[in-house]
Amino acid sequence: MCVTCGCGESEPVTHSCDYPHDDHPHEHGHSHAHSGARLIRLERDILAKNAEFAANNRRLFAERGILVLNLVSSPGSGKTTLLAQTVRALRDEFPVAVIGGDQQTANDAERILAAGAPAVQINTGKGCHLDAHGVGHALERLPLPEGGVLFIENVGNLVCPADFDLGEAHKVVVLSVTEGEDKPLKYPNMFAASGLMLLNKTDLLPHVDFDVGHCLEHARRVNPDMAILRLSARTGDGMEAWLDWVRREQRAVLAQQASYLETHLATTRIRLTLRGG
Amino acid sequence: MHEFSLCESIVETLTTQTRQQGFTQVRRVWLEIGALANVELDALRFAFEIVRQNTAAATAELDIITLPGRAWCLDCGQEVNINQFFDPCPLCGGYQWRLTGGNELRITEMEVE
Numbered sequence: 001m002c003v004t005c006g007c008g009e010s011e012p013v014t015h016s017c018d019y020p021h022d023d024h025p026h027e028h029g030h031s032h033a034h035s036g037a038r039l040i041r042l043e044r045d046i047l048a049k050n051a052e053f054a055a056n057n058r059r060l061f062a063e064r065g066i067l068v069l070n071l072v073s074s075p076g077s078g079k080t081t082l083l084a085q086t087v088r089a090l091r092d093e094f095p096v097a098v099i100g101g102d103q104q105t106a107n108d109a110e111r112i113l114a115a116g117a118p119a120v121q122i123n124t125g126k127g128c129h130l131d132a133h134g135v136g137h138a139l140e141r142l143p144l145p146e147g148g149v150l151f152i153e154n155v156g157n158l159v160c161p162a163d164f165d166l167g168e169a170h171k172v173v174v175l176s177v178t179e180g181e182d183k184p185l186k187y188p189n190m191f192a193a194s195g196l197m198l199l200n201k202t203d204l205l206p207h208v209d210f211d212v213g214h215c216l217e218h219a220r221r222v223n224p225d226m227a228i229l230r231l232s233a234r235t236g237d238g239m240e241a242w243l244d245w246v247r248r249e250q251r252a253v254l255a256q257q258a259s260y261l262e263t264h265l266a267t268t269r270i271r272l273t274l275r276g277g
Numbered sequence: 278m279h280e281f282s283l284c285e286s287i288v289e290t291l292t293t294q295t296r297q298q299g300f301t302q303v304r305r306v307w308l309e310i311g312a313l314a315n316v317e318l319d320a321l322r323f324a325f326e327i328v329r330q331n332t333a334a335a336t337a338e339l340d341i342i343t344l345p346g347r348a349w350c351l352d353c354g355q356e357v358n359i360n361q362f363f364d365p366c367p368l369c370g371g372y373q374w375r376l377t378g379g380n381e382l383r384i385t386e387m388e389v390e
Contacts, residue, residue, distance in 0.1 A: 037304055037390040042294065046286050046308070046382040129279055160279035163315050163382075188362030189315040192376075221372045222362045 050164055053132035057167025060139070065147045065257040067250040070168035072190060074183070075156030077176040078200045080108045082233035083151055084115040089243050091116050094250065095148030099138045101130040101155045108153060118143050129160040132167055149250055158187035169249065170195035177201050177208055181215035184222045191222045196229065198242060203232040280320040283382065284328040290384055291334045300389035303334040307386040311379040313346045313362060337387075346379030 045051065061068050071079050083098060090096050098119040100108040103126065112119035120141045122134050135152060144150075152168060154161040162171075173194040175183055178201055184191040191197065197219055199212070216228055229245065231238030291303045310316055318341055325339050346359040350366040351373040357366055359374065366374050 037388050038300070039386055039388050040294065040298065041386050042290065042384045043386075044290055044384050046283050046290075046384055049286055049289065127282070129282070131282065159315065160282075163279060164282075185363045189313075192362045218363070221365075224372055 047163065050132050053136055054165040054167040057132055057136055061167060062257065064144055065254050066145055066150050067253045068150045068152065068168040070152045070154055070166050070171045071174060072154045072158070072161045072171055072194070073156060073174035074158050074179060077174045077179065078233055079153050079174050080111050082174065082198070082200060083153060084111050085233045085239060086243065086246070087112060087115040087117040089239065090149065090246065095145035097142050097145040098151045098153060099135060099142065100153040103155065124155055128155060128157050129164050130154050130166060131164050135166045147254060149246060158183065158190045162190040162193045169253065172196045172198060174198045174200050177205055177210040181211050182218055184218040188222045191219055191226065194223065194226055196227045196245065199228065199230045200233055202230050202237060203235045280317060280324040281328065283316065283321065284324040287325065287384055288328050288332055288334050291337065291387055292332050294387070295333045295389050301333060302390050303337040303387055304390060305338045305340060305388040306384065307340045307342060309342050309344055309381050309383040309385050311344045311346065311381040312360065313376065313379040314382050316382065344379060344381050347377045348374040349377050350374040
């Protein structure tokens, strides 16, 4: 008998939806399990495990008032130079730390350390992205920048990191003018997932065929809500607007932490009062 | 490339659930993947065949159901079909829409014995 709907079929039934089968949506209402088998509904996100680790990371960041930014881009967009300059500019205002992801070498972490912030490198080996579990373990090797900013420099790859929530407040996508102005259209998932886009290496604009207007139009088409800033990490041009954005977001995290703590404190006081004596 | 990570996640869920519910083998699994999800289906199938080896899902067949991209157009005030992130609204030609469906990555069901 079919164990799904008890319809009395005793012979193995060919499933109503035969492989290959990915070009049309359909229902499973009348699918039959083979005899001796059972259908189990799971309704579970494939990335559920990563989401759990990301939620743990996010809770820790909120408790410690840490703004976490996940920097994503293609290889060679200038993320490490940008981060080194950012660390130099902000390290005296609040604690800053960096987690860097690369397949191999600790070169990037060394450049960040030289800029004056604690940094750890995650070598993903053959992996093409960081995941929330790996970031959780990296946090054990890093002094947490309480009340400050943790930058996560993801593996240079505009595809895979888009799917993996690390517990960050925002993904920040870095695009340089030496790349194609149609990258937002070619890698839409990443631009759709990002809260801020930094157009980097603007000092090279006179030397390359890069239409900024087109690029921004493409980016807005994919993600109308994304903020966009132009800068050159090398010359410092436009850096102040980016630093202000980071300061503002950091402040918002602190304000949120303060409001949570105030509510928590008020609740605890009321409990104490009710307890009497 | 991250299709391998996704398959590791899928196989882990399948094997854990199979064991916990007292079964030994997964025969078939159904996934729902949104048309705008960041997944290459051929790569996903290829990775699944490799990752499933030596697990309770070693002979499991993979059935993938694609869900269409859906969006709410703010200008039109209604739901429309979207095939790509850079598609304009098919009604008004604008880009002020928000995705409401099509980025799913879900294991919906499995057949075990």
